[in-house]
Amino acid sequence: MTIMNGKEVSKIRNLNLKQKIDKALKTASRPPSLAVILVGEDPASLIYVESKVRQAKSVGINSIDIKLPESISEVELIKEIEKLNNDPLIDGILIQLPLPKHINEGKMLDLVHQEKDVDGFSVLNQGKLFQNRDSIISATPKGIINLIDHYGINLEGLNCTVIGRSLIVGLPISKLLIDRNATVTTCHRYTKDLISHTINADLIVVATGNINLITADMVKDGVIIIDVGINRIGKKICGDVDFENVKNKASFITPVPGGVGPMTISALLENVYQVYEDKFLK
Ligand code: NAD
Secondary structure, three states: OEEOOHHHHHHHHHHHHHHHHHHHOOOOOOOOEEEEEEEOOOHHHHHHHHHHHHHHHHHOOEEEEEEEOOOOOHHHHHHHHHHHHOOOOOOEEEEOOOOOOOOOHHHHHHHOOOOOEOOOOOHHHHHHHHOOOOOOOOHHHHHHHHHHHHOOOOOOOOEEEEEOOOOOOHHHHHHHHHHOOOEEEEEOOOOOOOHHHHOOOOEEEEOOOOOOOEOHHHOOOOEEEEEOOOEEEOOEEEOOEOHHHHOOOEEEEOOOOOOHHHHHHHHHHHHHHHHHHHHHOO
């Protein structure tokens, strides 16, 4: 059994990215830049934003952290997004989710210019992904594929079960697996008899936010497990998989923390570089 070490793999990817940025700076007039918008003071969001900003800086991305009050109106937030859209010094814009309830999340995400949409959440980038056109791919599904590739797993012909059908994880990873010629079953909270879809799967991606949703009796020997879930028990974080028992049957498995999470951040930073490269280096 191999534990897929997202922490280490992301370090390697971040180092490669830093080298690319250092090289780019020999000809480009400025480093890549990322603006992160945080509305309100949700403690988990604050931690995510700080981590993204810190890691962006560590690879040489100039990161600007824009903290806005919970009470901000939609109109005011639109103005902030437009300002960043029109700022030639900003390459990527990220809106930390969730937004407060009085703000229409989809509408705000769609306002981010498609060329600055480094989260790949806008309807344009998602539409392009589903039509096999060049697009910015959401960081979590992109990070999962990078991790699978790092371990040399050939997805062609594999039976893959994705559990979760959200726009940010379940649906795009289902599409990316199909693009790699896997056969994909996408499950969700209304799926009957979940085990019938997991027991023969060669690879399972689980992204639901349910502790111990996947247990050892639900998987076959040699299964590959990608656990995207983030659940908190007190100060501890765990995924959606009963890791200690499932790992004995798996050929490859991601831990939580230290699996998909760090891969997501490195994929986000790579998206920022992709935008910058298109602007300055092509
Ligand atoms: P979401 O709430 O938008 O979607 C959850 C999905 O899980 C839904 O499609 C729902 O139908 C399905 N689901 C819920 N309970 C189920 C059950 N009992 N059986 C089968 N399907 C079930 O969540 P999301 O934004 O896709 O995130 C999912 C999880 O992944 C969360 O724990 C989130 O914190 C985590 N996450 C992690 C990263 C990362 O970088 N590691 C990134 C994004 C999300």
